Structure formats: C-alpha cells, structure tokens
Amino acid sequence: MKLPQHTDLGATLEQSRSGLRQGHRRSLTRLLFLVTGSALVVFACLQILNGFLWIGVGELTASALLFYGFWRLERTRRLQQWIYGYLIPLFSFFLVIMLLPDASVSAFVWVLMMPVLAYLLLGKREGMMLSLPFMLAGGVVYWIHLGNLASPHALIDLLNMVLCGALMLVFIHMYEVRREAAEQRLVDLAQTDALTGLANRSSFQSTLSRTIAECERSGSGFALAIMDIDHFKQVNDTLGHDAGDHVLGHIGACLTERLRSTDSVGRLGGEEFGLILRDVKPADAYELIEELRLCIASNELTYGDRTIRVTASFGIAQWPENGRDAETLFRVADHCLLGGKRAGRNQVAGAGVNLSAGQGDLLAGTGT
Numbered sequence: 001m002k003l004p005q006h007t008d009l010g011a012t013l014e015q016s017r018s019g020l021r022q023g024h025r026r027s028l029t030r031l032l033f034l035v036t037g038s039a040l041v042v043f044a045c046l047q048i049l050n051g052f053l054w055i056g057v058g059e060l061t062a063s064a065l066l067f068y069g070f071w072r073l074e075r076t077r078r079l080q081q082w083i084y085g086y087l088i089p090l091f092s093f094f095l096v097i098m099l100l101p102d103a104s105v106s107a108f109v110w111v112l113m114m115p116v117l118a119y120l121l122l123g124k125r126e127g128m129m130l131s132l133p134f135m136l137a138g139g140v141v142y143w144i145h146l147g148n149l150a151s152p153h154a155l156i157d158l159l160n161m162v163l164c165g166a167l168m169l170v171f172i173h174m175y176e177v178r179r180e181a182a183e184q185r186l187v188d189l190a191q192t193d194a195l196t197g198l199a200n201r202s203s204f205q206s207t208l209s210r211t212i213a214e215c216e217r218s219g220s221g222f223a224l225a226i227m228d229i230d231h232f233k234q235v236n237d238t239l240g241h242d243a244g245d246h247v248l249g250h251i252g253a254c255l256t257e258r259l260r261s262t263d264s265v266g267r268l269g270g271e272e273f274g275l276i277l278r279d280v281k282p283a284d285a286y287e288l289i290e291e292l293r294l295c296i297a298s299n300e301l302t303y304g305d306r307t308i309r310v311t312a313s314f315g316i317a318q319w320p321e322n323g324r325d326a327e328t329l330f331r332v333a334d335h336c337l338l339g340g341k342r343a344g345r346n347q348v349a350g351a352g353v354n355l356s357a358g359q360g361d362l363l364a365g366t367g368t
C-alpha cells in the first residue's frame with residue numbers, strides 16, 4: 001500500500017478555525033506592526049519639531065518596540081499574546097486621543113476600526129470580547145465630547161456614530177460567523193469520503209498518526225486492520241456501478257455500527273477500508289475483526305429486485321509488536337491482507353497471529 005503523498009488538506013484547514021489561518025494572521029499582524037511603527041516615527045518627528053519632546057520620545061520608543069515585534073513575529077509561538085499586546089495598548093491609545101480636551105471629531109473614527117482589527121486578528125469570539133468594551137468606552141467618550149445633547153446637531157452626530165459603530169460590529173460578526181461555518185464545511189468535506197460518509201484516506205492517515213502519538217504516551221496498544229471486499233469488480237460488472245456504490249455504503253455503515261466510539265474507520269480508496277481498534281490485544285483484535293467478517297459475509301443486501309452477497313478479507317497489524325510507525329503498520333497489514341486473498345479470500349489474517357476463517361480454510365504463515 002502506498003502512503004498518501006499529498007498534503008493533509010483536512011489538517012491544514014483545521015488550523016484556520018479561529019480567525020484567519022495562522023500564517024495569514026501572522027503576516028497581517030507583522031504588516032500592522034510595520035505600518036504602525038513607521039507611522040509613529042513620522043508622528044514622533046512632527047511632535048519633536050512642534051516642541052513636544054517627551055511625546056516624541058514616547059512615540060519613538062513605541063515604534064522601536066513595534067519594529068522588534070515585527071522581527072519576532074516571524075517565528076514566535078506566542079502570536080496570540082503579541083496580538084493582545086498590540087491591540088490593547090492601541091485601543092487604549094485611541095481612547096486617550098479621544099479624551100484629549102481639544103480632540104478632533106475625526107479622532108473618533110478609530111472606534112470603527114476596533115472591530116475590524118479585533119475580528120481579523122482574533123476571530124469571532126475573542127474579537128467580540130475585546131472590541132465590544134472598547135467600542136462602548138469610545139461611545140461614552142464621544143457622548144461626553146459632544147456635550148449638550150439638547151441640540152439636534154449634537155444628537156445627529158451621536159446617532160451617526162452609534163448607528164455606524166453598531167452596524168460595523170454586526171456586519172463583521174455576521175461575516176465571521178458565516179466564514180467560520182463555510183470553513184468548517186470545507187474541513188468536513190476535505191476529511192470525508194462522499195460515498196460512505198466515513199473518514200477519507202487522508203483523514204484516516206491523520207487519525208493513525210495521532211493514535212500512534214497518543215499510544216506512545218499512554219503505552220496502550222492498538223490494532224490497524226485493512227479490509228478489502230472480495231471480487232468487488234464482479235459486483236460492478238454484473239449489477240452495475242450504482243449497485244457497487246450501494247454495497248460500499250452498506251459496508252461502511254456496517255463497520256461503523258460494529259465498532260466502539262473510540263475506534264476509527266475510514267475508506268482508503270476503491271473497495272478498501274481501514275480500521276483502528278484502540279486498547280486491544282492481538283487476540284481481541286482478531287476476534288472483533290472476525291465478527292465483522294462474519295457479519296459482512298452473512299448479510300444479504302437487496303438492490304432493487306436483486307440480492308447481493310459479498311465477503312471481505314482483512315489484514316491486521318498490531319502496535320507496537322508489528323511496527324511503531326504508520327508506514328510499517330500499513331505494510332504489515334497489507335501484507336497479511338494479500339496473504340488472506342491468496343489463501344482464498346473471506347479471511348482474517350494477523351501478523352504473528354496466523355489465524356483465519358471462512359470457507360473452512362486455515363491461513364498460516366502470513367505476516368512478518
């Protein structure tokens with residue numbers, strides 16, 4: 001069996017669940033650091049020229065920190081902390097410039113920038129939790145800034161800002177909710193086999209790697225089984241491709257029904273399925289797979305007015321006895337499966353277990 005060479009699309013998409021994908025969030029944050037840092041240098045020069053030396057020095061220090069952050073962000077694992085470390089002072093700074101006695105009305109447009117930045121960098125939940133209190137504080141400062149609300153002019157200004165801010169927040173929130181849902185659908189599609197609804201090969205491969213890592217830590221064993229339907233080509237050739245699809249769907253359901261919730265099953269491609277049985281000893285794994293074999297063999301499937309009976313062969317590899325890595329386990333299980341096919345099909349063959357059933361044959365010598 002060849003292991004998949006393509007990248008695991010499901011896992012890649014998985015990373016993008018909160019907010020933008022990690023890589024995109026990183027580049028966006030770096031860009032913001034660069035832009036803010038450069039802008040602060042310009043403002044600092046203007047402040048110094050205007051005689052506000054200490055304000056200029058403060059802005060230069062902040063820009064130096066931002067340039068340092070720009071460099072650090074390329075590799076840091078603490079992206080989230082850096083984002084909070086950027087957004088909280090930035091939003092506080094917006095509030096401070098709004099609080100200045102001679103603050104221009106235009107300074108309040110920054111309130112509208114808060115949800116955009118927070119949602120883009122932190123995603124839906126954290127973006128809302130951070131931007132909402134700052135926006136409310138900005139609204140209060142604006143209200144105080146307007147002074148006498150008895151005048152229609154001030155009231156219009158207040159309404160404009162409140163309405164615009166509220167709409168901005170609602171639209172960005174709705175956009176993020178839909179984007180996350182669409183992304184989730186994409187993740188599900190990338191991990192699922194459309195015909196059977198089971199995990200596809202790439203997703204099964206990820207589960208196997210995760211299982212190995214978990215079992216390395218816990219020390220508990222598991223079994224990998226590969227199942228292949230016998231003479232499936234005949235089903236397609238005699239009853240048609242649709243009937244073949246029907247059989248595949250039925251077998252998929254049959255496997256899922258029989259396994260425990262901690263076990264995993266996936267369609268590896270064509271008429272081949274993979275099973276991961278957690279916390280089992282070789283003899284238990286064999287017994288369970290044997291039960292599956294019998295279930296498939298004894299099942300009569302109706303397709304229109306036709307009755308279909310199929311059998312399947314299984315190869316089992318045990319972790320860690322037959323191999324510690326996915327590639328070796330696949331190779332061993334595949335080797336056993338091949339032995340079972342050669343021995344007459346409708347068989348269960350395990351490496352080192354050398355047990356078989358079906359058609360009264362005993363399979364010996366499979367495995368490594």
Ligand SMILES: Nc1nc2c(ncn2[C@@H]2O[C@H](COP(=O)(O)OP(=O)(O)OP(=O)(O)O)[C@@H](O)[C@H]2O)c(=O)[nH]1
Pocket residue numbers: 195228229230231232233234236240241242243244245248269270271341345
């Ligand atoms: N209906 C249907 N058939 C498929 C699908 N994927 C692969 N197949 C068919 O599965 C058949 C596999 O045939 P073979 O590899 O010769 O295997 P087999 O006939 O099961 O024989 P053994 O495995 O040696 O017992 C081919 O006819 C493929 O066209 C699918 O998604 N739907």
